[in-house]
Amino acid sequence: MILVLGLAAALWGVGAMMGAPRAVRLNMVLLLYVAVLALHLVLPDAHPLRLATGESAALWLILGGFVVLVLAYRWGLRRLKARAMGEQAAPPSGGPMTEVELNRYSRHIVLREIGGPGQVALKNARVLVVGAGGLGAPALQYLAAAGVGTLGVIDADVVEGSNLQRQVIHTDARIGMPKVFSAQAALEALNPFITVRPYHRRFDADIAAELVAEYDLVLDGTDNFDTRYLVNRTAVAAGVPLISGALSQWEGQLSVFDPARGAPCYQCIFPQAPTDGLAPSCAEAGVLGPLPGVVGAMMAVEAVKLLTNAGTPLRGEMLIYDALYGESRKITLARRGDCPVCGDKG
Numbered sequence: 001m002i003l004v005l006g007l008a009a010a011l012w013g014v015g016a017m018m019g020a021p022r023a024v025r026l027n028m029v030l031l032l033y034v035a036v037l038a039l040h041l042v043l044p045d046a047h048p049l050r051l052a053t054g055e056s057a058a059l060w061l062i063l064g065g066f067v068v069l070v071l072a073y074r075w076g077l078r079r080l081k082a083r084a085m086g087e088q089a090a091p092p093s094g095g096p097m098t099e100v101e102l103n104r105y106s107r108h109i110v111l112r113e114i115g116g117p118g119q120v121a122l123k124n125a126r127v128l129v130v131g132a133g134g135l136g137a138p139a140l141q142y143l144a145a146a147g148v149g150t151l152g153v154i155d156a157d158v159v160e161g162s163n164l165q166r167q168v169i170h171t172d173a174r175i176g177m178p179k180v181f182s183a184q185a186a187l188e189a190l191n192p193f194i195t196v197r198p199y200h201r202r203f204d205a206d207i208a209a210e211l212v213a214e215y216d217l218v219l220d221g222t223d224n225f226d227t228r229y230l231v232n233r234t235a236v237a238a239g240v241p242l243i244s245g246a247l248s249q250w251e252g253q254l255s256v257f258d259p260a261r262g263a264p265c266y267q268c269i270f271p272q273a274p275t276d277g278l279a280p281s282c283a284e285a286g287v288l289g290p291l292p293g294v295v296g297a298m299m300a301v302e303a304v305k306l307l308t309n310a311g312t313p314l315r316g317e318m319l320i321y322d323a324l325y326g327e328s329r330k331i332t333l334a335r336r337g338d339c340p341v342c343g344d345k346g
Helices: 002-017 024-041 048-052 056-089 099-104 115-124 134-148 161-165 179-190 209-213 225-238 291-308
Strands: 126-130 150-154 193-200 215-221 243-248 253-258 315-321 327-332
Touching: 099 115, 115 291, 126 134, 134 179, 134 215, 134 291, 150 179, 179 193, 209 225, 215 225, 225 243, 225 253, 243 291, 253 291, 291 315
Parallel strands: 126 150, 126 215, 150 193, 215 243
Antiparallel strands: 243 253, 253 315, 315 327
């Protein structure tokens, strides 16, 4: 018996050295086992070959049965694991995640605060990003990479050369292309498991309510107050959380405005737009190239937290980041009872 086991080990080792596939090596050992078993069933009891290979066929049958039990046990474990992963990560209507998706999002799934259910929530989520520029671009990239299933992006502008210093979702080859289509190309190349809905137009009152109603969460990365106030009014009316970010030179800020859950809205904090010249645009005042990436990524973090119920989102707080001095601070925000949008008289 030892002779046969040694021969089986030699076949396995030589096959491995020659680069034979695992299945081929298993077949070689199986053929050896069948040949030895056949010898014991055909040859008489005192035959030298039977004596040299274990004397009794019963020993080989017991060994074969043990190997079959081990293989069946391992197969059963793999089936149970696959079933458990499918149940944990299966969206209600879309079936289980593929093995490729599970591998792609594995760093999320092992996070206790997200796990399989959180990743499923991301896959089923619908997020609208208003603006595909400095803040919208990095937020979109990280939301797509995180596996947010449906991303809407609305912007009326086209890619310009001056955008490329900070809006890294776009490329030089796409100058002149509408930003929403440039963003769509980048996001679909990054993650083919998501759906991107581009809207090449302004976010205006004609479509605001209908558009926001299709989404679970809104991110505002625009740079004009008229649009900011409209996004805020629409989100409040729909009961949808709004993540808003802003930039100026070396400083950025963001907050989660969510009156439906006790937080103030944007207009509670900024009752009216500043007069001309007090809040110059990035084109007028300039902005540090990496700063939108920092703040836009923070907006994506808040979105993931909201969608997965992880941690403490910035409801009722504003995070302010000063890149020039490497400092950040948070301030508490409060609702205003006389806010025309979410207040008692709103």
